[in-house]
Amino acid sequence: MNFGQATIKDIAKELNISVSTVSRALKDYPGISKKTKDKVKKLAEELNYRPNAVALSLRKNKSFTIGVIVPEIVHFFFSTVISGIEEVAFKHGYNVVLCQTNEKFSREITSVQTLLDNRIDGLLVSFSKETVDFSHFADLLNKNFPVVFFDRTPDIPNSVSVIVDDHEGAYQAVQHLIAQGFQKICHYLGPQNLPISQKRLQGYRDALADAGLQVVEDWIVECPIGSLEESMGITQKIFKDKNNCPDAIFASNDIAAAGAIQSLKKIGFSIPDEIGVVGFSNWQFSEMMEPPLSSVAQPGFLMGEKATELLLEIIDEKPQLTTMPSKIEVLKTELIIRNSSLRK
Amino acid sequence: MNFGQATIKDIAKELNISVSTVSRALKDYPGISKKTKDKVKKLAEELNYRPNAVALSLRKNKSFTIGVIVPEIVHFFFSTVISGIEEVAFKHGYNVVLCQTNEKFSREITSVQTLLDNRIDGLLVSFSKETVDFSHFADLLNKNFPVVFFDRTPDIPNSVSVIVDDHEGAYQAVQHLIAQGFQKICHYLGPQNLPISQKRLQGYRDALADAGLQVVEDWIVECPIGSLEESMGITQKIFKDKNNCPDAIFASNDIAAAGAIQSLKKIGFSIPDEIGVVGFSNWQFSEMMEPPLSSVAQPGFLMGEKATELLLEIIDEKPQLTTMPSKIEVLKTELIIRNSSLRK
DNA sequence: TTGTATGCGTTATCAT
DNA sequence: ATGATAACGCATACAA
Numbered sequence: 001m002n003f004g005q006a007t008i009k010d011i012a013k014e015l016n017i018s019v020s021t022v023s024r025a026l027k028d029y030p031g032i033s034k035k036t037k038d039k040v041k042k043l044a045e046e047l048n049y050r051p052n053a054v055a056l057s058l059r060k061n062k063s064f065t066i067g068v069i070v071p072e073i074v075h076f077f078f079s080t081v082i083s084g085i086e087e088v089a090f091k092h093g094y095n096v097v098l099c100q101t102n103e104k105f106s107r108e109i110t111s112v113q114t115l116l117d118n119r120i121d122g123l124l125v126s127f128s129k130e131t132v133d134f135s136h137f138a139d140l141l142n143k144n145f146p147v148v149f150f151d152r153t154p155d156i157p158n159s160v161s162v163i164v165d166d167h168e169g170a171y172q173a174v175q176h177l178i179a180q181g182f183q184k185i186c187h188y189l190g191p192q193n194l195p196i197s198q199k200r201l202q203g204y205r206d207a208l209a210d211a212g213l214q215v216v217e218d219w220i221v222e223c224p225i226g227s228l229e230e231s232m233g234i235t236q237k238i239f240k241d242k243n244n245c246p247d248a249i250f251a252s253n254d255i256a257a258a259g260a261i262q263s264l265k266k267i268g269f270s271i272p273d274e275i276g277v278v279g280f281s282n283w284q285f286s287e288m289m290e291p292p293l294s295s296v297a298q299p300g301f302l303m304g305e306k307a308t309e310l311l312l313e314i315i316d317e318k319p320q321l322t323t324m325p326s327k328i329e330v331l332k333t334e335l336i337i338r339n340s341s342l343r344k
Numbered sequence: 345m346n347f348g349q350a351t352i353k354d355i356a357k358e359l360n361i362s363v364s365t366v367s368r369a370l371k372d373y374p375g376i377s378k379k380t381k382d383k384v385k386k387l388a389e390e391l392n393y394r395p396n397a398v399a400l401s402l403r404k405n406k407s408f409t410i411g412v413i414v415p416e417i418v419h420f421f422f423s424t425v426i427s428g429i430e431e432v433a434f435k436h437g438y439n440v441v442l443c444q445t446n447e448k449f450s451r452e453i454t455s456v457q458t459l460l461d462n463r464i465d466g467l468l469v470s471f472s473k474e475t476v477d478f479s480h481f482a483d484l485l486n487k488n489f490p491v492v493f494f495d496r497t498p499d500i501p502n503s504v505s506v507i508v509d510d511h512e513g514a515y516q517a518v519q520h521l522i523a524q525g526f527q528k529i530c531h532y533l534g535p536q537n538l539p540i541s542q543k544r545l546q547g548y549r550d551a552l553a554d555a556g557l558q559v560v561e562d563w564i565v566e567c568p569i570g571s572l573e574e575s576m577g578i579t580q581k582i583f584k585d586k587n588n589c590p591d592a593i594f595a596s597n598d599i600a601a602a603g604a605i606q607s608l609k610k611i612g613f614s615i616p617d618e619i620g621v622v623g624f625s626n627w628q629f630s631e632m633m634e635p636p637l638s639s640v641a642q643p644g645f646l647m648g649e650k651a652t653e654l655l656l657e658i659i660d661e662k663p664q665l666t667t668m669p670s671k672i673e674v675l676k677t678e679l680i681i682r683n684s685s686l687r688k
Numbered sequence: 689t690t691g692t693a694t695g696c697g698t699t700a701t702c703a704t
Numbered sequence: 705a706t707g708a709t710a711a712c713g714c715a716t717a718c719a720a
Contacts, residue, residue, distance in 0.1 A: 003487045004487055019715095021689085021690055023715060023716085024690090027715090032689065033689060033690090050457070051461065053462040054463045055402055055712075058402055058697070058698095058713080059695080059713075059716095060715080061346065065462075073427040079419075082442070083444065086442065093458075095441050097441050097442075099434070099439075107434075113394070115439075118398065144347070284629060285628060289629070289634065351697055352698070361707085362706065362707045363698080363707090364708080365706055368705095399698045399712090400698065402713070403698050404698085405712070
C-alpha cells in the first residue's frame with residue numbers, strides 16, 4: 001500500500017510540468033522562476049508532500065541511518081548508551097536501527113549482515129560475550145566501512161573505540177577500600193574474554209601491589225553470567241569460613257555487588273563494618289540499596305554521544321586530527337563512595 | 345561509497361547474461377536451467393552478493409522495518425518493552441528503528457514524520473506525557489497505516505493497543521495494604537493526563553470504597569516528574585505531622601515509592617510497621633531495596649512481544665478475529681509482595 | 689527557465 | 705530458457 005503519499009510525479013502531473021522542475025523547485029535550485037517555485041511549493045504543502053527517504057537512499061547511496069548492536073537492551077548501562085546515541089543521531093538527522101544479540105555470537109553475525117543489507121551509513125557496536133572471532137568486524141574495517149566500538153573493544157587494526165578507563169576505575173575503587181582499612185579484598189571478575197573484565201582485574205591487581213598487599217588467586221572468582229543468583233551462590237562459598245575469608249569485595253558490576261550484599265546480610269555480616277563492598281557501573285538502584293552501594297560510575301550517556309559523534313565524523317570523512325591518531329577515546333570514571341564501603 | 349558490494353549487475357556482466365536471468369536464478373524461479381542457476385549462485389557466493397534492501401524497499405514498497413517511539417529509553421519498563429519488540433521483530437525478519445521523545449510532544453511529531461519518510465511498515469508508540477492532541481496518530485489510522493499503541497493508549501477511534509490492567513493492579517495493591525491492616529492510605533499519582541495514571545487512581549479509589557474507607561482528597565498527590573527528589577520532597581510534606589498523616593502509600597511508580605521510603609526512613613518511620621509502601625512496575629531494584637519494595641509487576645517484555653505480533657498481523661493484513669473486535673489487549677499484572685508492606 | 693534522459697538495484701512484464 | 709524494458713521516487717547531466 002502507498003498510504004496516499006504524494007510524490008513529485010503527482011505534483012508534476014497536476015501542474016503539467018516535468019518532475020525535474022518540481023524537484024528543483026522544492027530544493028530552491030538556482031534558475032527556476034519564482035512563479036513556478038511558489039506554485040510547486042504550494043501544492044506540495046497541500047498534498048502534504050514529503051520526499052521518500054528510501055528513494056533518496058538508493059539514489060544518493062546514503063541512508064542517514066546508523067546501526068547499533070548491543071548485547072542487551074534491558075541493561076542500565078547499555079540503555080543509557082543507546083539514549084546518548086539516539087540523541088546525537090537525532091540532532092544530526094540520522095535514524096537509529098537497533099539490534100540486540102542477547103550475548104550470542106551467531107546473532108551478532110546476522111545483525112551485522114541485515115544492517116549492511118539495509119545500507120546503514122555506519123555501525124556502533126558493543127560485541128557479545130561469546131565473540132572471540134572478530135573477522136566480521138575486521139572485514140568491515142578493511143572495506144573502510146565506518147564502525148565505532150564502544151565499551152567492549154576488539155584488538156584489531158584500524159578500529160576506533162570509545163571506552164572508559166576501566167583500569168583506573170578499578171584501581172581507584174580498590175585503593176579506596178584499602179584506604180578504608182580493608183586488607184583482604186577479593187574480586188568478582190566479569191566474563192573472562194571481555195577486555196573490560198581483564199582491565200578491571202589488572203586495576204585490582206595493581207592497586208593491591210602498589211599497597212604492598214598480596215594477591216590471593218583463590219579470591220579472584222569469575223561471575224560469567226552476572227546474575228544476582230550467581231553472585232549470591234559465589235558469596236556463600238567464599239564467605240563460608242568466617243575465620244578465613246576476605247574482608248571486602250570489589251565486584252566487576254553492580255548486580256554482582258548487589259547479590260553479594262544480599263548474601264552477606266543473610267549470613268549475618270555487617271556492611272561495611274565487617275565487609276566492605278564496591279561495585280562497578282553505578283546502576284540506578286545502587287543508591288537505593290541498603291546500605292547504599294559504592295560504585296564506579298561510567299558515563300554511559302556520554303559514551304553514546306561520543307561514539308556517535310566519532311562515527312558521524314568518519315562517515316562524513318572528516319576525521320578530526322585530535323581523535324584519529326589514537327583511535328581510542330577513553331572516558332573518565334568516577335568513584336561514587338557510599339555506605340557499603342565507608343567506615344566512618 | 346559503495347564499499348565494494350556486488351550487485352546482480354556485476355554478476356550479469358561477469359557471466360555475460362542478463363540481470364533478469366541472474367535475478368531469477370538467485371530466487372529459484374521456475375524455467376531456468378540448472379547450469380545457469382549453479383553458475384550464478386556460485387559467483388554470487390564468491391562475490392559475497394547480498395540483495396540491496398533499500399532497492400527492494402523501493403521496488404516492493406515494503407521496508408521490513410518498524411518504527412518504535414518511546415518517551416525514554418533509559419527506563420526499566422520501556423527498555424524491557426523494547427527488548428520484547430526487538431525479539432519478535434528479529435524473529436520475523438523485521439528491523440527496528442528506535443526514537444525517543446524525552447516526553448516532548450514536538451519531538452514526537454518529528455519522529456513520526458521521519459519514520460514515515462523512511463517508509464516504515466508500521467509503528468509502535470507509547471506517547472509522551474505532553475501529548476494531548478492525537479491528530480498525528482489519528483491521521484495515520486485514517487490512512488489505514490498500521491499503528492499499535494502500548495502502555496499509553498489514546499482515546500481515538502480504530503486504535504489498537506496493548507496495555508496492562510492498571511485498574512486491577514492498583515486495586516489489588518490497595519486491597520493488599522488494607523488486608524495488612526493499613527487504613528489511611530495515600531496515593532502518589534502519576535502524570536495526570538496519562539490514562540495509566542487515571543486508571544491506577546480509580547483502582548485506588550475503588551479499593552478504598554469497596555472496603556468502606558474514606559478517600560481523603562488531600563492524600564492524592566501528583567508526582568508529575570517521577571523523580572526520586574520530587575517524591576522525597578512530597579513525602580516530607582505529607583508526613584510532617586506524625587499525628588495526622590497516612591499510614592501507607594500506594595505509589596504510581598517504583599521511583600516515587602523508593603523516594604518515599606528513603607524519606608520515611610530519614611524521618612524515622614519504621615517500614616512496614618508504621619508505614620506500608622507499595623509501588624508500581626516492579627523495577628529491577630525493587631527487590632534490592634531495604635526493605636524490599638512490594639510492587640505491581642507489569643509484563644513489559646510480553647507487552648513488547650504482543651504489540652509487535654499485533655502490528656505484524658495488521659501489516660500482513662490478516663488480523664486475527666480474536667484480537668480485532670476489542671482492539672485492545674489487556675495484560676495481567678502481578679502483585680509482588682515484599683517486606684515494605686508485609687506486617688507479619 | 690524548463691524538459692529529457694539516465695541511473696541507483698531490483699523485480700515483473702512482455703518478448704523471443 | 706533467457707533477454708530487453710519499464711517501473712519504484714528521486715536527482716542530475718545534458719539539451720533546448
